[in-house]
Amino acid sequence: MKILLLYFSGTGNTWWLCQRFKELAEERGAEVALASIEELWSEGMRSIVDRWRESDTVGVAYPVHSSDAPPLLYRFLDGAKDILGGEGDGPEDAFVLTTMQSFSGDGALMLRPMLSDLGLELRVSRDFRMSPNTGVPLLTFNPLRDPEFEEQMAKTLEELEGTVGLVLQGKMMRKVQYGSFGRFHGWLQRAGPKWKDRTWRYFGAHPDRCTLCLLCVEQCPMGAIVQEGEGLRWTPECTDCFRCYNFCPERAITVKGLAMSGRHRQHTYFRDRGFPPD
Ligand SMILES: Cc1cc2nc3c(=O)[nH]c(=O)nc-3n(C[C@H](O)[C@H](O)[C@H](O)COP(=O)(O)O)c2cc1C
Ligand code: SF4
Ligand code: SF4
Known part of the structure; x- marks a missing residue:
């Protein structure tokens, strides 16, 4: 299977997850091309047209920001419509990987309509809990200390392994954290001040x-x-x-x-x- 995995990462978590996804999928015989959305945004999307056309499935990975995708993802997919939307013989399936600190709700489903505009059906979506990378004044969180940090990474890797399997087998699994409560809370977060x-x-x-x-x-x-x-x-x-x-x-x-x-x-x-x- 040929996979194109497009990602944005602010502080490194999502970047790390995508590298591990590539390793795990390639161990199982898939071919994975990683592409940074920020680089494509600044250098032009035309460079991925061939990759896109050749791929069986397209992955999109991002950090959850207030139960949503960062604005760059929306801008990127909106711009991609003109360049990639008309590729009739391109991929038909998509999957989404997100990283988060603790709560995403339905944050991994936010790009589903835009992926659909590109002719892609979102089949697998999954949030991965990771340590925050930085402490911010007035907020309570700090990065995990070792060994909790290592333990969290190991847990994340285990979950990622399962998700790689779902993608490679073409299974359907769109996960919403905490079901309808998660959807409602996600909506509240998106409706609130940005x-x-x-x-x-x-x-x-x-x-x-x-x-x-x-x-x-x-x-x-x-x-x-x-x-x-x-x-x-x-x-x-x-x-x-x-x-x-x-x-x-x-x-x-x-x-x-x-x-x-x-x-x-x-x-x-x-x-x-x-x-x-x-
Ligand atoms: C503006 C902003 C909003 C965030 N909102 C959430 C959130 O709603 N839920 C959550 O669990 N984590 C939230 N986080 C934490 C990030 O999703 C998490 O640390 C992520 O793994 C960072 O990935 P990155 O290192 O690839 O940027 C937020 C982080 C930022 C900067
Ligand atoms: S200025 Fe804003 S967009 Fe740029 S690195 Fe800092 S937080 Fe990110
Ligand atoms: S020292 Fe100043 S210029 Fe350098 S990274 Fe920090 S804020 Fe930016």
Whole structure:
């Protein structure tokens, strides 16, 4: 089976999951091409037209953001309609993998109508729980510490193995976490105030900590951070993926004026393994 797996990852979890998906599926004889949506978005989608046409199934993977897919996914699939929608002899099946901290509800089903517009039937969807990668002032969570982190990864891998089997066997399994309660709660989260519309206003750079290394500017998938003199400005293009915040080497990015304190942790597990790529 030939699989094209398109993914977006803010802080590395979804990237890691997709790499493991590829390994597990290839061990079972499938051929998996991974494509980063942020790269396709900036460099052009035409490069995947052939891959798309050759594939038996297309996977889409993303981090759950407020029981929804990040805006980049919607923009990408909307743009893909013109380029890939008319490929009559292309794939007919799709699957969705998401990563989340704890609750997704029906967040893995949000792209179903857009996939359908591309002629794809969503057959398998599954959320995978993973550790958050960063601690944020005013919020209670922090990355898991070892060995809980390793235990969570092992559990996720086990679940992924099952999902790879479903995809390769062409089975149908669209999972909604907590059934109708999950759907309702997911709807509530999507109907509520949108973090992604506001967070760019909350971000800033701590004047004493920021060294103007510009790593955050280079790594932002949306080109949403601009340098202004000796400072940085976040713009409305920001879609709240937290990559800049997570990977700033000086812990200099502030949220509502607050920078990370000693009790906040920053997980660089993925950076040490090549994410985000240079
Ligand atoms: C803006 C935003 C909203 C989020 N919303 C949810 C959510 O509704 N439920 C959840 O379980 N996790 C939520 N998370 C956590 C991420 O889904 C989770 O950490 C994910 O694995 C990150 O993947 P990535 O490292 O590939 O970006 C949210 C994270 C961000 C940045
Ligand atoms: S990555 Fe951190 S230190 Fe470097 S420019 Fe951005 S905010 Fe400043
Ligand atoms: S500014 Fe930061 S949080 Fe916003 S899209 Fe860019 S990397 Fe993500």
